[in-house]
Amino acid sequence: xxxxxxxxxxxxxxxxxxxxxxxxxxxGHTALYWYRQSLGQGLEFLIYFQGNSxxxxxxxxxxxFSAERTGGSVSTLTIQRTQQEDSAVYLCASSPSDRAGTxxxxxxxxxxxxxx
Amino acid sequence: GNSVTQMExxxxxxxxxxxxxxxxxxxxxxPSLFWYVQYPGEGLQLLLKATKADDKGSNKGFEATYRKxxxxxxxxxxxxxxxxxxxxxxxxxxxxxRALTFGSGxxxxxxx
Numbered sequence: 001x002x003x004x005x006x007x008x009x010x011x012x013x014x015x016x017x018x019x020x021x022x023x024x025x026x027x028g029h030t031a032l033y034w035y036r037q038s039l040g041q042g043l044e045f046l047i048y049f050q051g052n053s054x055x056x057x058x059x060x061x062x063x064x065f066s067a068e069r070t071g072g073s074v075s076t077l078t079i080q081r082t083q084q085e086d087s088a089v090y091l092c093a094s095s096p097s098d099r100a101g102t103x104x105x106x107x108x109x110x111x112x113x114x115x116x
Numbered sequence: 117g118n119s120v121t122q123m124e125x126x127x128x129x130x131x132x133x134x135x136x137x138x139x140x141x142x143x144x145x146x147p148s149l150f151w152y153v154q155y156p157g158e159g160l161q162l163l164l165k166a167t168k169a170d171d172k173g174s175n176k177g178f179e180a181t182y183r184k185x186x187x188x189x190x191x192x193x194x195x196x197x198x199x200x201x202x203x204x205x206x207x208x209x210x211x212x213x214r215a216l217t218f219g220s221g222x223x224x225x226x227x228x
Contacts, residue, residue, distance in 0.1 A: 033215055043205065043218035050214070059215065091160065093216075102148045102167045102209075105216060107160040 002026065004108035006092050012114045013082055021077045021111045025094030032075050033095075033105060034067060038088035046090075049075065050097075082115045089113070118143045122206045122219035129196055129226050137191040137222045139180075139206035147210040149173075149182050149189040154221075155202045163191075163204070196226045 005024045013019050025032050034046040045059035049069045060066070064082075069075040079086055089110040095103040122139045129135060141147065151163040151173070164173030166182035166189065173180050178193045189206060206219040 031214070035216075042220045043207075043216075045215040045217070048215050056215065093160075102165075104150075104162045104165065106162075107152075109159045 004092055004094055004106055006090075006108040006111050008111060009109065010112045010114075012116065014116050015084060016081055018078065018080045019082055019113065021079075021090050021113070023075045023077070023092030023108060025073065025075070025092070026106055027073075028096070029094035029106075030072065030097050031095040031103070031105075032069055033093040034075070034077050035091045035093065036088040037091055037110070041088075043091075046077070079113075082113075084115050087113055087115045118147070118208060118210075118213055118217040120206050120208055120217055120219035122204075122222050124220070125203075125223035127222060127224050129224070131198055131226055131228050132195045133226075135191070135193040135196045135200075135224070137204055137206075137224070139189045139191065139219060141187050141189065141206075141208050143187075143208055143210060143217075145210055145212060146184075147208040149180070150207045150209070150216065151178070151180055151189070151191050152205045152207060152218075153202045154205070160205070196224070198226045198228050200224060201226045 030051045032049045047067045048056040064080045067077045091110045092108045093105040095105045119142045148167040150165045153163045164175040166173040169184035171182045203221045207216040
């Protein structure tokens with residue numbers, strides 16, 4: 001079946017602009033995660049959605065970052081007033097339910113964001 | 117809080133050599149442990165996992181055993197191939213924190 005897809009694959013923007021990154025999880029997966037991968041910080045958790053529960057936003061680095069998940073499927077990560085330190089690869093992952101923290105997370109190919 | 121520490125790379129080996137990449141963790145309770153691999157130009161994919169103490173995860177000739185007494189999950193392979201060249205990430209999750217906590221990654225380079 002289809003895996004996790006993300007768009008765009010690459011995004012170049014100017015400092016101060018807003019960007020939106022999209023994630024389509026594997027069909028039927030109720031858990032969805034956003035991470036970012038950067039040279040200086042490695043792989044960092046950003047936000048987690050599980051079904052209709054309130055999202056875990058504990059990893060968001062500032063209030064410029066937000067995410068939503070519509071209809072329990074597609075998710076959008078929005079970064080407002082982008083800064084150069086936001087440059088990274090943004091990864092989305094999904095898993096079937098993950099209530100026990102044991103499920104495998106399946107990762108998308110990522111969106112490479114470059115802020116000039 | 118949770119943390120994962122893995123050996124720094126790069127690790128450079130000749131083909132058919134034995135591989136060990138060390139991973140230790142700090143976590144409350146009983147986490148699940150994972151090894152993810154990122155091949156050049158590709159996304160992260162699960163290599164193996166173990167969800168309770170003394171479990172052994174295995175895949176593609178790689179193995180790792182969940183050792184609670186030493187809080188470790190070392191990755192091993194008896195005979196590496198050039199195609200194993202990649203970055204390997206150790207990670208954990210559990211019911212209190214389902215998001216993965218990753219180590220810093222270890223780059224493996226296998227030379228023919």
